[in-house]
Amino acid sequence: MNISVFGLGYVGCISIGCLAKNGHTVTGVDVSETKVSQINSGKATIIEKDIDLIIGEQHRNGRISATTDFKKAITGSEVSIIAVGTPSTPHGHLNLDYIFKVAANFGEALKEKSGFHIIAIRSTILPGTCDKFAKIVEDTSGKKRNIDFAIVDNPEFLREGTAVHDYYHPPLTLIGSDNTQAAEKLAELYKELPAEIIITDxxxxxxxxxxxxxxxxxxxxxxxxxxxxxxxxxxxxxxxxxxxxxxxxxxxxxxxxKPGFAYGGSCLPKDLKGLQTLAHDLYVQVPVIESIDKTNHLQIERAIEYFGQYKSKTLGFLGISFKAGTDDLRNSPSVTLIETLLGKGFDIKIYDRNVQLSRLTGTNKEYIDNHIPHLSNLMCSNTDELVEKSDVLIVTNKEKEFIEVINSIENKPVVDLVYLDKSLVNKEGYYGINW
Ligand SMILES: NC(=O)c1ccc[n+]([C@@H]2O[C@H](COP(=O)([O-])OP(=O)(O)OC[C@H]3O[C@@H](n4cnc5c(N)ncnc54)[C@H](O)[C@@H]3O)[C@@H](O)[C@H]2O)c1
Structure with missing residues (x-):
């Protein structure tokens, strides 16, 4: 394939060398005349194991050249790989100026090109960047996305120091696009690599x-x-x-x-707190470990906030124990959630086949007596009763029987906190807490 690679820094230099070694004809493009002349003299632009040898060899074979003339490079290739820098701004935002400058270059060049062109962004970019890139190309060239050109995101996973090895042994090859044909064409570039090729959004x-x-x-x-x-x-x-x-x-x-609800139970919260306190007593600062409990609470708050819209409705909870298959209520995030919602005046019903109040003993009974002493008044004896008495159904653990219940519900919103089952995601009225 004839490929142009924009940016002859770390990623670009490795890409031109390895793509040429795999049989492609590659033109490197950079605004730096020094880098362009380095490549045109058969030299790598970076210090990295094996790359000098590869660039030298492929340059001699006539498969590698470089230019500052972006138009020539774009019109002479069918696929372009973008590997320009995306540094941080002083405030920590991503500086996409180089990327958008290249987008304008494509707009200019594609005005004069008749064939279909595939643009693959290998630089690290934020979500939404490919769409902005494509818009700039469309506005500058007058050409149409997915008719005259397609855009693909193809992130690079190599590490400096082992970059050539990483190129040939990636953990996976990832291709994101709204154009299957372009994604499949790009995938051909990596078909020799011993890694799964994943085509996605x-x-x-x-x-x-x-x-x-x-x-x-x-x-x-x-x-x-x-x-x-x-x-x-x-x-x-x-x-x-x-x-x-x-x-x-x-x-x-x-x-x-798996994105879902907060953790709880008798072990994780207790042991996390134990390690945190131990570190504190040893005068060892552990901000990462300390932030875990905070983020867990935020997940519960997120659910509480979401239920604000159902203030006058009856909320039906499918599950209250901290996970499926147990009656353990200690530190169950659902208990915290229900306790808070009750305090805010919500009307609540609960079904949990594992929780039989008369059988609760020891610290488990103590815990629920302290938090929701009148739990028995809220419990339903079967799912039919719960569904009938509730306006909104909330799934709080992955009990298999809940899948059937959710599938049988019509005209009632379902809020799933735990990603109960993939098959439910497209159901009307279904809401996932973080998917
Ligand atoms: N370095 C790594 O280990 C690594 C690994 C994975 C991903 N990435 C990502 O890949 C991208 C490139 O990183 P890098 O380390 O290769 O950057 P780099 O700074 O080494 O190289 C970027 C090159 O782009 C050139 N350039 C800038 N504007 C240009 C333009 N308009 N036209 C043509 N060339 C232009 C620069 O002159 C430079 O040579 C970044 O988004 C980075 O985050 C880097």
Missing amino acids: LGVAEIMKYVNNTFHALKISFANEIGNICKALDINSHEVMDIFCKDKQLNISPYYF
Whole structure:
């Protein structure tokens, strides 16, 4: 394929080298004449293992060249990859000036090009940027998106220091687009790579890099805070984290990674508080760990705020224990939610097959007696009774029987706090708390 790559910095240099090595003819474009002449002399523009060799070899093969002439590069290629910088502004916003400058370049060049052109943004951009980019191209060129050109987001996951290796061994290849044909054409560029190619919506692809990098930063900071606590206790933190990583069921796994409601129960809140207090007593600051409980409370508040619109209605709760399959009410976020809503004067009904009030004992009974002493007056004995007596249904745990109940409901809003089942998402009147 004839490809043009905009930006000959880190990502651009790796891209032109590796794409050429995979058999494509690549033209690099940069505003820096120095970088352009480096490439045209067969030299890499960056210091990185193996890239000098690749650029030299592919330059000799005639597969790599560079230019400052964007029009020539765009008209001479069918696919363009954008890898210009997207630095932070002094206030922390993303500076997209280089990206939009390139968009204007495309507008200029596409005015004069007759064939269909695919523009793939490899730079890290915020959600909505591809649409703005396409608008600039349309306004400048008079051409139409998805008729004359298509835009694709194709985020880069390489790390400096191992960039060539990472290019050939990505965790996955992500392509976001509103144009399947363009997405599939771009996917061809990566078909040799040993990684799954995922084609998805533009928004999903655009936010992914931020989700990944924020999580990576969170991992590092979490490990550092654990290390700091361990050090203060003379415990081997590396052994701790090595063992932590061996748990592939709950720790290093998709488990818990589902947007939904607040955590609760008898363990997570208690043990989190225990570690926080331990750190405090050791004079170790743990702001990441301390923020977890705050964000958990915000999730409950988010639900409370949402229910404000149903003030005069009867809210029917499907579940009150902290998760499906248990009658444990201790620190259940649903108990906090219901207690707060009752305090605000809401009329509430509850069904939970696991919670039989006469059978509650010990700290579990004590907990609910302290928080909702008149719980028995609110309970329904079956789902039919709950549905009949309620105006709005609220799902608070993933009990399987609730799926059928929700599917059978007509003309009543359903608020799902836990992503009960994928199949419900398109149901009329269904609202998910964070999806
Ligand atoms: N460096 C990394 O490890 C890495 C990894 C993944 C993603 N990214 C993302 O990729 C993008 C590029 O990062 P980088 O590190 O390669 O940046 P960089 O600063 O090394 O290179 C950017 C290049 O773009 C050129 N440029 C600027 N305006 C231009 C224009 N109008 N036309 C042509 N070229 C132009 C600059 O001269 C420069 O050579 C950023 O969005 C970055 O966040 C970087």
